[in-house]
Amino acid sequence: MTAEAYPVLEEPKTFFLAPLSKPAPGSAGKTGTWRTHKPVVNLEKCTGCLLCWLYCPENTVIKLENGKVAIDYEYCKGCGICATSCPFDAIEMVPEV
Amino acid sequence: MVVKTLTGNYAVAYAVKLARVQVVSAYPITPQTTIVEKLSEMIEKGEMNARMIRVESEHSALAAVFGAASAGARAFTATASHGLLYMHEVVWWAAGARVPLVMAVVARAIGPPWNIHVDHQDIFDQRDSGWIIAFAQENQEVLDLTLQAFRISEDPRVYLPMMVGLEGFILSHTMAPVDIPDQELVDSWLPPRRQPYVISPDTMYSMGNIAPDEDHYMMRYSMAAAMEAAKQVIDEVDKEYGEVFGRSYGGLIECYKCDGAEYYVVITGSWAGDAKKAVDSLREKGVPVGLVRVRFIRPWPRERLLEALSGAKGVIVFDRAVSMGSVGPLFADVAQTLYPLGISMKGVIAGLTGVDVKPGVFEEAIAGFIKEAEEGPVFVPSEWLLPRKYRGKYPSIPREVIAR
Amino acid sequence: MTVNLKKLPDHKYVMPGNAACPGCPETMGMRYLKMAYGDNFVMVIPAGCSSVIQGIWPKNGINAPVLNIVFAAAASAASGMKAAFDMLGKKDVQVVVWAGDGGTGDIGFQALSGAAERDEDIVYICVDNEAYMNTGIQRSSLTPYGAWTTTTWTGKKEHKKNIPLIMIAHGAKYVATATVGYPTDFIEKLQRAAKIRGFKYIHLLAPCPVGWRFDPAKTGEIGQLAVKTGLFPLFEYAEGKFQLSPLSRRYKDPAKRVPITEYLKLQGRFRHLLNKPEEIKKIEEYIDSVWYMIDVLEKAFNPQAEAQKLLRTL
Numbered sequence: 021m022t023a024e025a026y027p028v029l030e031e032p033k034t035f036f037l038a039p040l041s042k043p044a045p046g047s048a049g050k051t052g053t054w055r056t057h058k059p060v061v062n063l064e065k066c067t068g069c070l071l072c073w074l075y076c077p078e079n080t081v082i083k084l085e086n087g088k089v090a091i092d093y094e095y096c097k098g099c100g101i102c103a104t105s106c107p108f109d110a111i112e113m114v115p116e117v
Numbered sequence: 118m119v120v121k122t123l124t125g126n127y128a129v130a131y132a133v134k135l136a137r138v139q140v141v142s143a144y145p146i147t148p149q150t151t152i153v154e155k156l157s158e159m160i161e162k163g164e165m166n167a168r169m170i171r172v173e174s175e176h177s178a179l180a181a182v183f184g185a186a187s188a189g190a191r192a193f194t195a196t197a198s199h200g201l202l203y204m205h206e207v208v209w210w211a212a213g214a215r216v217p218l219v220m221a222v223v224a225r226a227i228g229p230p231w232n233i234h235v236d237h238q239d240i241f242d243q244r245d246s247g248w249i250i251a252f253a254q255e256n257q258e259v260l261d262l263t264l265q266a267f268r269i270s271e272d273p274r275v276y277l278p279m280m281v282g283l284e285g286f287i288l289s290h291t292m293a294p295v296d297i298p299d300q301e302l303v304d305s306w307l308p309p310r311r312q313p314y315v316i317s318p319d320t321m322y323s324m325g326n327i328a329p330d331e332d333h334y335m336m337r338y339s340m341a342a343a344m345e346a347a348k349q350v351i352d353e354v355d356k357e358y359g360e361v362f363g364r365s366y367g368g369l370i371e372c373y374k375c376d377g378a379e380y381y382v383v384i385t386g387s388w389a390g391d392a393k394k395a396v397d398s399l400r401e402k403g404v405p406v407g408l409v410r411v412r413f414i415r416p417w418p419r420e421r422l423l424e425a426l427s428g429a430k431g432v433i434v435f436d437r438a439v440s441m442g443s444v445g446p447l448f449a450d451v452a453q454t455l456y457p458l459g460i461s462m463k464g465v466i467a468g469l470t471g472v473d474v475k476p477g478v479f480e481e482a483i484a485g486f487i488k489e490a491e492e493g494p495v496f497v498p499s500e501w502l503l504p505r506k507y508r509g510k511y512p513s514i515p516r517e518v519i520a521r
Numbered sequence: 522m523t524v525n526l527k528k529l530p531d532h533k534y535v536m537p538g539n540a541a542c543p544g545c546p547e548t549m550g551m552r553y554l555k556m557a558y559g560d561n562f563v564m565v566i567p568a569g570c571s572s573v574i575q576g577i578w579p580k581n582g583i584n585a586p587v588l589n590i591v592f593a594a595a596a597s598a599a600s601g602m603k604a605a606f607d608m609l610g611k612k613d614v615q616v617v618v619w620a621g622d623g624g625t626g627d628i629g630f631q632a633l634s635g636a637a638e639r640d641e642d643i644v645y646i647c648v649d650n651e652a653y654m655n656t657g658i659q660r661s662s663l664t665p666y667g668a669w670t671t672t673t674w675t676g677k678k679e680h681k682k683n684i685p686l687i688m689i690a691h692g693a694k695y696v697a698t699a700t701v702g703y704p705t706d707f708i709e710k711l712q713r714a715a716k717i718r719g720f721k722y723i724h725l726l727a728p729c730p731v732g733w734r735f736d737p738a739k740t741g742e743i744g745q746l747a748v749k750t751g752l753f754p755l756f757e758y759a760e761g762k763f764q765l766s767p768l769s770r771r772y773k774d775p776a777k778r779v780p781i782t783e784y785l786k787l788q789g790r791f792r793h794l795l796n797k798p799e800e801i802k803k804i805e806e807y808i809d810s811v812w813y814m815i816d817v818l819e820k821a822f823n824p825q826a827e828a829q830k831l832l833r834t835l
């Protein structure tokens with residue numbers, strides 16, 4: 021073995037369970053159920069400036085091919101930052117029913 | 118191969134160099150300091166290709182080598198006493214993460230008052246953490262055990278970090294001739310570092326976020342499984358090491374004059390050397406006594422001990438540490454192991470805080486136990502062997518004698 | 522260097538469905554981190570909100586490799602990782618510490634100081650939400666004067682510890698302040714930091730809706746107000762040169778600053794002092810002292826200044 025040698029990643033040979041995780045959506049479940057208000061995008065007002073996409077803490081504002089945006093309601097927690105950050109009032113927070 | 122006269126600490130440093138460790142980090146503490154001084158020198162002189170991180174504390178030292186090992190480097194640190202206690206939290210973290218890692222622990226008493234002399238309290242304090250924990254008796258064994266530690270820790274059946282214990286000053290600062298094996302031979306014997314995962318952009322693994330309680334339980338269970346498997350690995354590695362380098366030590370335990378023995382001493386660490394002298398002397402007097410030196414306190418060598426002690430009439434255990442309010446930790450494990458044998462047992466607390474225990478003192482204690490046991494079954498969980506100048510001047514702590 | 526939002530791919534910069542509270546500034550910040558560093562970085566995270574935000578094993582809500590580590594050891598573990606990547610020939614991997622204000626200024630401070638002094642080649646980001654939010658809003662040394670926390674019921678009596686200044690005094694190669702209120706400023710700072718070898722420190726102000734008691738829709742807005750009121754000047758100190766960030770330059774003039782009450786009144790943690798002019802005055806005086814220090818730093822750390830000597834007096 022020389023220094024600069026990479027370690028060999030070898031599978032453990034006994035029952036092995038380690039606190040190892042990998043990135044995946046929903047690590048806290050379907051967080052869309054946390055919402056009390058949901059953001060609704062008015063595509064007519066949306067100019068595609070992407071500020072909502074930039075500010076969204078959850079990565080639940082999705083860029084559309086037409087340059088505008090949509091919301092991933094499965095996980096959106098309804099914080100409302102997208103609505104606050106929109107300079108064109110194109111996002112409205114609507115109470116969940 | 119070259120023979121040099123080395124302190125135990127330098128023996129550690131040479132082994133670390135031979136193992137081609139890539140990242141070293143440590144914080145000075147007596148009596149460990151000369152290990153990292155030597156490693157610094159080797160690295161700065163270009164004799165060893167590694168990075169040295171000169172951290173601001175032991176907590177950081179173990180965290181740094183843990184970080185390095187998680188990223189894929191063979192890594193090493195060393196400490197003692199309060200340094201080890203200060204690391205304690207990271208000790209557990211490293212074991213739970215299942216990252217192979219080696220640390221030398223130069224056993225030293227814990228204050229207050231300040232005391233740099235040897236006892237085993239510091240290393241026994243880490244007993245439950247999930248590290249493989251071993252103790253050497255002599256400087257040569259220190260080097261050999263440190264090399265073996267990388268093999269054991271990085272074995273895919275194990276994947277647990279390992280501590281190599283050596284006694285402060287008794288080994289760390291005492292010179293003795295040590296065979297230093299050739300680099301080529303070590304390279305042929307010690308494979309490239311193996312580990313179960315790395316934290317790196319290549320793998321996208323993360324380590325340590327919250328897990329459900331049931332899964333966390335199973336992670337602990339998996340550590341226990343690895344500890345069980347480690348018993349075989351340790352014996353194998355030591356045997357194989359003997360075939361390649363010409364020295365082996367018995368693996369988990371060393372039996373000394375066990376043939377024909379009826380009574381046994383159980384002990385760990387370098388003071389076993391003095392206890393062996395007492396055994397020699399008693400043997401000369403015709404007393405059928407042998408000695409088992411526990412080389413690995415974790416994993417606990419239950420099966421090997423039961424096998425070695427199955428014919429014993431009585432066992433006396435010397436602890437250089439104590440669980441305050443209970444018994445010596447070595448005794449506790451010996452007693453739970455030998456419970457099915459129903460034989461006489463005594464635990465002796467001695468040599469704490471650097472108090473020297475001479476062969477004559479061992480002999481007296483061993484002979485006394487044998488005399489008691491010959492009169493009838495005896496079970497004394499902890500008897501404090503007071504330093505000579507205090508002996509007889511203080512009332513003994515009422516000792517629990519359970520006759521069966 | 523500017524950030525073009527339209528060119529940034531629609532990537533999962535954090536994983537949706539993580540365990541952060543709604544309106545969390547930390548996941549905002551993590552997204553900007555990944556926008557800046559792409560796929561070639563690892564994160565070291567000590568105990569704190571960010572350890573919880575990751576959600577439940579075996580999933581992880583952070584879209585980057587994370588080494589979670591005990592509270593006081595983030596900077597040290599990161600130092601070790603960087604050393605390993607260097608030894609393994611992966612010198613281009615950025616090692617990023619992502620620690621809260623407690624993990625940075627309190628329990629993790631010793632390790633931080635050690636790493637800064639050793640000039641470790643890592644990026645240390647303090648995500649400052651101004652209290653121990655993860656354990657339920659207890660005061661930290663970075664909680665500002667007057668703020669209510671669950672351990673300062675009548676408001677904290679001491680001012681905030683100035684970590685960026687302490688990092689400059691350590692001789693860090695790069696020190697900057699940023700806020701999630703101005704993402705592109707933060708991203709650009711991350712990108713500039715990446716080009717510098719040595720210890721980099723970025724102090725990210727992270728307004729926390731839960732702990733600061735405000736509407737979660739206002740996380741970004743409050744971050745911006747911290748800058749506009751002059752309370753939290755954005756600056757950059759790189760290899761001996763100090764400069765105010767463009768976003769903060771106009772607020773050097775006190776007349777242009779938004780009144781501090783505009784910032785305070787949005788936050789429940791300051792509610793008890795809104796009708797106490799003497800308390801407001803203390804905060805205003807604090808802002809003056811912050812700008813006095815900015816002035817000193819500008820004079821000390823510019824290429825013309827013979828006053829580089831001032832460094833030694835800091």
